[in-house]
Amino acid sequence: DGGITQSPKYLFRKEGQNVTLSCEQNLNHDAMYWYRQDPGQGLRLIYYSQIVNDFQKGDIAEGYSVSREKKESFPLTVTSAQKNPTAFYLCASSIRRGGTDTQYFGPGTRLTVL
């Protein structure tokens, strides 16, 4: 089955620790994205990548880092510099069809900082 996988589903970390969230896609999509969702709010873009070895900051990149060494993978590291890391993190990928990109989302990782 083609799709986007995120692991783990739930993640707990102690304050001051870095943690890496995994995102893998086997859809052969070029672009990948990381969003953050807080309770009762919409999605906010953290980082996105249009091609391998290239990525751009979104609206709330401070305290986060990413890499794009392979087309299929776009891991997100939440560093200790992120002041309020507890949130629901969503990875997405997209492909251009008919002049427009359609984004597809993974199941999400819920991060809780203790």
Added chain:
Amino acid sequence: DAKTTQPPSMDCAEGRAANLPCNHSTISGNEYVYWYRQIHSQGPQYIIHGLKNNETNEMASLIITEDRKSSTLILPHATLRDTAVYYCIVSRMGSARQLTFGSGTQLTVLP
């Protein structure tokens, strides 16, 4: 990207059609209308998108008014599993861009 306005909540009886409206009066000629839904604690699910013509797929139909200032998502036979928050998004999808999710419409399908 143009802003959208949706009712905060709607109910629908199981088996009936659910019609979810969206206003996007400031939409530009090169902006698409996208619909996603999100079931609690899951990732958003793509439903359908369109530019100016009506569209239909296996999940839903999208009706866009002639002036493109509003649209309606139609779920023809709603089931309990269609209970979710539905988001109408207007975006100029020419390259990798952020999707701006508003507050959406909480659709509750009643048995």
